[in-house]
Amino acid sequence: MLDYSKFKEVHELFLKGKNREAKHLLKELQSKYISLCDQVSSLKLQVKEYDDILHFSENLIFDGNYYWLKTGSVRHGPFCADCCNDEGMLVRLPHGHTKKICWRCGKQYLPQPARTSAPTERKMGKVIPLHTPAVSEEHDNAAAK
Ligand SMILES: [Zn+2]
Known part of the structure; x- marks a missing residue:
């Protein structure tokens, strides 16, 4: 997770003239950002896969x-x-x-x-509800007889 306060810290370090420390912190933030971008790309692919599976299951008919x-x-x-x-x-x-x-x-x-x-x-x-209203059960029993 990227901590926004770290960007403020970088800015303050540059203002104080501590360029070396600021650059070091900035490099850390940069590599974390790149890592997060990779994770987002991977998760987007996963979501696309799940979306395809869902579409597939909704449109498969027996x-x-x-x-x-x-x-x-x-x-x-x-x-x-x-x-x-x-x-x-x-x-x-x-x-x-x-x-x-x-x-x-x-x-x-x-x-x-x-x-x-x-x-x-x-x-x-098909989604089977966990709780069925009593009226529906009576109807189903009557239909089965
Ligand atoms: Zn076969």
Whole structure:
């Protein structure tokens, strides 16, 4: 951490004519400043990485068979579910209603019948509240019966 009072101290040392001591203190401050700049750059990269991971998890969709990655209005994929679940890797599978075999893990996906309606997409990373209101629980119990 850079101490602002040290800059005042440097100024006072120069005013008193103690140039050697002032230069020494200034060099110390300079190396601390450079070190802090390096730390800021490193932390900015880390924040960018976390931001990318967050964006990725918010836009990764599982349709019951495959994973899809949404980028704006475009849906990329399909991606192998096993590779994504086990290794966190997106391995693209062939498009269309054909038999798909993952080149990485070898999992075979049977051809899916063409859907007439839009697939129900489930987003990853859903937040489950720790405290649910009693009204909601009664509703869920009633729906389960
Ligand atoms: Zn796979």
